[in-house]
Amino acid sequence: MTALTIFFCGTGSTKFDSQNPTYWNGELVSTLASHHGGREFAEWVVIDGPGTSNLQADELFTQSKDYGLSGTLFGKGWGENVQHAINIIKGKCDWEREKLTETEYNRLKAAGIPIEDVIVEGSWMWRKYNYGDRSVTQQKLQEQIIKTFRKDGIIPTKVNLVGWSRGGISCHMLANAMFKDSALKNIPVNIFAIDPVPGIGNFQEDKVKLNTNVKEYVGFYARDERSKGFSCVIPQTATGTRTHIYPMPGRHGTLVGNAxxxxVSGPKALAEPGRIVRHFAEVCLQRWGVRLNKPLNLTQADLDNLRKTMVNDEAKYRLMHKYSYTYFTELDQGERYVSLGSKGVNFSAVKGTIYTPTTGLTTSVLDGAAYRSIC
Incomplete structure (x- = not known):
C-alpha cells in the first residue's frame, strides 16, 4: 500500500523556498515536502507554483511552458501542474525532455563525458544550437523510481494533497480531475489547504466545489488579509466529507511562515500563526500515513502559549488591514470577503453544522478543544 503526498506551492513559490529568508523558518509547503521521510516521486512530489518561470519544466510529466507574468496574475500553468500530478499518480509521463539543455551539455563536457560536439544550425544572424539528445530522460528515470518503490502496484491507495494560495486551489482541481478519471475516481483523497486563493476570475466549479472522493478537508484561513483580489475559497464539500475550517490571525503569507x-518583509515579529499551522499540517499528514522528519511536536502547553501570544498581539494584526499585495484593499465593512463555494460572503458568515467545529471561521484562537477533531 502506498500513500502518495503531493505538495502544491503557491504563486511564485518553489520547492526551494524551504531556504527562502522571506520565511523565518522556511515556507510551509516546501518545508513539509523536504521533511517527507519517503522516496521522492514514488511517495511524494512537490510542484512549483504558477509564476515561477517554470523551473521544473524539464522534469514535468507533461509539456509546459514559461507563462511569465500571466502565471502570476492569472494562474496560467496550473492546468499543466494538475496534469503532471495525474501522470505522477499513474506513474506514466505523456511527454519527455529528450534534448539536452546548454547547462546539461556544459556539465557533461566539463566532467569529461564523451558526447557529441554542439551542432550549430542556421546563418550567423539566426543561429541555433543543438546540444544533442539525452540517452535517458528525467521522466524515464522517475518512472522507474515509481515502478520500483511503490508497493502493491503503481496506483497509490491514498492521495494526500497539501497546498497554499493557488497551490491550495490546485488541490481542489486535482481532486476533481481524479474524480473524473475512471482509473483514479475511487482513490480516497485528503486535503490540507492553507488560505486557498484563486485570483480574480478563477472561481469555476472545479476550483470551488469538491466531490465524494475527498474524505477529509482541513483548511486554515488568514483572518487579517485585505488585499483586493485575494478572496479565499471555502469549498463546497460533498455529504460525508469531514470538513474542518479554522481562522488564523495574520495575512496570506503569515500562515506559511512569513513572520x-x-x-511581506522584515524581521521575525509574528511567527505564532505559522508555527500553529505547521504543527497541525504535520499532525494531519502523520495521521494520514506520512513519515515526517523534524516535526515540531508542539505540546498542549506550547500551543496554549502561542495562542495567548496571538491574543496579546491583536493590535498588531489589525494593523495588517491597511496593507495590500495588489495596492488596493477590500471595502470589507471590517471583515475579509471570501468565497463560500461560488458565493461571496463575509468571513464570519462561514459556520454551521457541516463543519467541525461548527463555529467555522468564527472559532476563537483560544478554543483549544476546536482542534481535537484533526488530531
Missing part, C-alpha cells in the same frame, strides 16, 4: 509585521 514580518506587515506580512
Amino acid at each position: 514580518a509585521a506587515d506580512g
